[in-house]
Amino acid sequence: MSVTVFIQSRNGAKRWQPGKRWLLLPALLIAAGIGAYEHNEQQFYQQQLNVDGEKAARKEQQQELLQLKSATASQLSMLATHVARMQAKLTRLEALGEQVAQSNQLEEQFDFSDEVGVGGLSDIGANIELEQLIADMDSLVLRIDKNNVQLSLLETVSSNLHIDKERYISGRPITKGWLSSHFGFRNDPFTGRRALHKGIDFAGKDGSEVVSTGGGVVTWAGPRFGYGELIEIDHGNGLRTRYGHNKALLVHAGDVVAKGEDIAVMGSTGRSTGPHVHYEVLRDGKQIDPKTFVYRKAG
Template sequence: MSVTVFIQGRNGATRWQPGKRWLLLPVLLLAAGTGLYQHNAKQIQQQQTNIDNERVAREEQKKELIELKGATESQLAMLVTHVARMQAKVTRLEALGLQIAKNNQLEDQFDFSSEVGVGGLSDLGANIELDQLILDMDKLVSRIDNNNAQLSILETVSSNLHIDEERYISGRPIRKGWLSSPYGLRNDPFSGRRTIHKGIDFAGKEGTKVVATAAGVITWAGKMFGYGELVEIDHGNGLRTRYGHNKSLSVTVGDVVAKGEGIALMGSTGRSTGPHVHYEVLRGGQQIDPQKFVYRKAS
């Protein structure tokens, strides 16, 4: 089959008969157009898919941000509540310090009335200013440091006000018992010879509590030749007391004891003929007559 084309011009009609290759041109154009259309359609579809994926990703991110915001606000609310509780405890601590200072007539020297920080929320999840919370926490730390310093100084001052009274040696080293041997010359119970007894003996029932006659630091707690189980207390100012022949000890070296505190139980250890406590007072390392300390009035 052949195709003849007549072209009308000024000089008349001209006949043109295209070859087979010209006849394939429309088919090629149609095929190229179809391919181009399909390619553009795929690109549009891919772009739409990408847009949809980005939209889903943004929705997921938005959801995660909302959940994170809620969790963060909840944690901050709990933190604010915790800070508020700490502030309440510090306030009570300040009140205690003020009362102690007042009892010792030192309220004019210690100021526990620093401004109380305010923390906490009325509703969980309400807006929270993180900067303000951090500022409150910094103020709270500062208050705690200040109070600790003042209380430490107050404790030292208060202790110094009462230490002389506590270190004042007076009374007997037992609550139940009797004086069985005074200080000075006596016949030694083992040899019968006249010797100097450098303490006072208080006899009683075995297991009777032995108490400190003044506050001080334990410098000896254990066996010593002749004394058996011995406790020695340093009261400062060159004064020490000894408590010998105990059955058992209730203290160790380095312990701080108060006046009247139990330090041992009466026994008969060491060079002893029966249950008693051998009580000595030493000044500058030398034994002195304890009698004036035993019978003098408490300060």
């Protein structure tokens, strides 16, 4: 097959017959166009895939960020709980420490209100991780719990020592006066016969103070035959003291009295010849000689 092309010019019409190569040019142009279109289409598709992939990656990153934010909030909440627990325990520890220090007159040596002095050189370590921080705080809470228990035991021991010191019977039941009659057999001032005197008498001025020789609980405060106005105090461990012939009583049954506290006013009520206090010490309900307690050193 051949193609003839006529070209009109000033000199007339000319005939040009192209070769086979010229006939292939349109096909090549069409094929090149199709190839370029497919290439552009492939690039557009790839770009679209990349855009979709980036969108998916950003969405995944946003999801991870939300999860991290939620986990951080949970950890911070846990951290705040740990801090609150530590603050409560430290507050109690400080209160117990101050109480023990005051009870033992150690306020100048232990001040729980000031910051504890620390310092010194240290190497720079790695960054602190939240999990390690929480673990350290858990360990600190356990130490605080242990110290709370130990300090509570110390407080109990200190209190018991203080109580033992308070109820330790010693000294005279008066602030002013003199010993007028010993424990043991004597001539009864009313009958003149030999009789057992079950206490010690301390004479003094009418209306002077009568004091407790040890801390304890008042088990009797009122009149009793022979004693007049009587006060009886239970000091524990089977020991009791009695203070008889008082003019007036300053305490009532059930009261807790301290060592050296004024409990009565000296008088001459009951079977008495003049102002004095009849002082008895009883062990397991039986009168014993108070002299050992009167002259022993204060505990």
